[in-house]
Amino acid sequence: MAAKGEGRVAFVTAGAQGIGRAIVVALSAAGWRVAALDIDAEALEELPDRVLTIAGDVGDEAVVAAAIARAVERFGRLDAIVNNAGINANGPVEGLDLDAVRRVLDVNVLSILAIAKHGAGYLRASGGGAIVNIASSRALMSEPDTEAYSASKGAVVAVTHALAASLGARTDRDGPPIRVNCVSPGWIETGPWQKASRRREPEHSAADRDQHPAGRVGTPDDIADAVLYLLGAEFVTGENLVVDGGMTRKMIYVE
Numbered sequence: 206m207a208a209k210g211e212g213r214v215a216f217v218t219a220g221a222q223g224i225g226r227a228i229v230v231a232l233s234a235a236g237w238r239v240a241a242l243d244i245d246a247e248a249l250e251e252l253p254d255r256v257l258t259i260a261g262d263v264g265d266e267a268v269v270a271a272a273i274a275r276a277v278e279r280f281g282r283l284d285a286i287v288n289n290a291g292i293n294a295n296g297p298v299e300g301l302d303l304d305a306v307r308r309v310l311d312v313n314v315l316s317i318l319a320i321a322k323h324g325a326g327y328l329r330a331s332g333g334g335a336i337v338n339i340a341s342s343r344a345l346m347s348e349p350d351t352e353a354y355s356a357s358k359g360a361v362v363a364v365t366h367a368l369a370a371s372l373g374a375r376t377d378r379d380g381p382p383i384r385v386n387c388v389s390p391g392w393i394e395t396g397p398w399q400k401a402s403r404r405r406e407p408e409h410s411a412a413d414r415d416q417h418p419a420g421r422v423g424t425p426d427d428i429a430d431a432v433l434y435l436l437g438a439e440f441v442t443g444e445n446l447v448v449d450g451g452m453t454r455k456m457i458y459v460e
Contacts, residue, residue: 208235208237208285208335208433208434208436208437209235209236209437210232210233210235210236210237210238211236212236212238213236213237213238213282213284213285213331214237214238214239214240214276214277214280214281214282214283214284214285214331215232215237215238215239215240215284215285215286215287215436216239216240216242216272216273216276216283216285216286216287216320216324217229217232217239217240217241217242217286217287217289218241218242218243218263218287218288218289218290218316218320219242219243219244219263219289219290219291220239220241220242220243220249220252220256220287220289221241221243221245221248221249221251221252221258221400222243222245222248222395222398222399222400222403223393223395223398223399223425224289224339224390224393224395224398224425224428224429225241225243225287225289225290226248226252226398226425227398227424227425227426227428227429228287228289228425228428228429228432229241229252229256230253230429231426231429231430231432231433232287232429232432232433233253233255233256235433237284237285238255238257238280239255239256239257240256240257240258240259240272240275240276240279240280241256241257241258241259242259242260242261242263242268242269242272243258243259243260243261244260244261244262244263245260245400246260247400247402248399248400251400251401257275257276257279257280259272259275259276263290263312263316263320264290264308264311264312264315264316266319266322266323269316269319269320269323270319270323273320273323273324273327274323277327282327282330282331283324283327283328283330283331283334284328284331284332284334284335285328285334285335285336285337285436286320286321286324286328286334286335286336286337287336287337287338287339287432288316288317288320288336288337288338288339288361289339290312290313290316291312291313291339291341291354291357291358292308292309292312292313293309293351293353293354294306294308294309294353294354295350295351295352295353295354296350296353297350298350298352301352301353305353306352306353306356309353309354309357310356310357310360313354313357313358313360313361314357314360314361314364317338317361317364317368318364320336321336321368321372321385324336325372325383328383329380329381329383332381333380333381333382333383333384334383334384335383335384335385335386335435335436336368336372336383336384336385336386337385337386337387337388337432337435337436338361338364338365338385338386338387338388339361339387339388339390339428339432340358340361340362340365340387340388340389340445341354341355341358341361341389341390342389342390342391342447342449342452342453343355343358343359344358344359344361344362344389344445345389345447345453346453358389361387362387362389362445365385365386365387365443365444365445366385366443366444366445368385369384369385369386369442369443370443372385373385373442373443382442384435384438384439384441384442385442385443386435386438386441386442386443386444386445386446387444387445387446388428388431388432388435388445388446388447388448389445389446389447389448389449390423390427390428390448390449391417391423391447391448391449391450391452391453392413392416392417392422392423392449392450392452393422393423393424393425393427393428394407394409394422394423394424395425398425407422409421409422416452416455416457417449417450417451417452417455418450418451418452418454418455419450419451420450421450422450423448423449423450427448428448431446431448434446
């Protein structure tokens with residue numbers, strides 16, 4: 206069952222465009238009060254007025270700590286965290302810029318740990334709550350020259366079940382358990398969910414659709430639905446929910 210907000214509070218990273226924007230909109234529609242952190246201040250301005258928008262770099266721990274504190278100051282509590290921020294620095298292995306790869310890991314992985322570090326106490330104070338991380342089907346399958354992104358998303362899946370164990374029910378810790386899960390999107394068309402200056406209508410071929418047993422390319426709404434499900438699924442924790450229209454399950458033969 207999808208989680209109804211009923212005044213509860215969610216903190217979403219990279220919430221201004223694409224999948225993050227769809228998550229923010231879906232949470233708001235379900236009654237959640239939402240704080241969105243994003244590095245793109247222009248895109249944040251296009252979110253609904255009721256959303257608390259915070260411009261900042263999720264790869265900076267001080268920014269993360271301040272943003273969470275601001276959300277709690279504004280709304281009085283914190284019930285859910287959705288870690289959606291993700292960047293890439295892909296390219297041929299022989300020419301990889303390792304500093305750029307470290308930046309990918311800072312944004313895609315270490316931000317999740319920073320947010321758990323600074324947000325867990327607030328979640329427990331509100332009754333436990335839940336964290337949903339956005340990974341990728343790239344944690345399970347790869348294309349050439351995607352080492353930076355694939356490594357980071359594989360780490361997101363591993364960090365998810367590690368946090369589920371660390372923040373779950375334990376006899377050596379007082380307070381309610383925090384559930385932690387992740388969603389691994391496949392091919393998701395985000396063009397219509399970009400800020401106005403970048404928005405575009407998608408064009409998909411029959412071959413694009415045929416790669417998916419579900420018969421189409423995914424949309425950000427598909428991922429938002431999965432996030433809402435996991436926020437409300439009280440006996441699910443440590444899981445990686447693959448939402449890819451069956452693409453990773455289909456055998457593809459090249460003639």
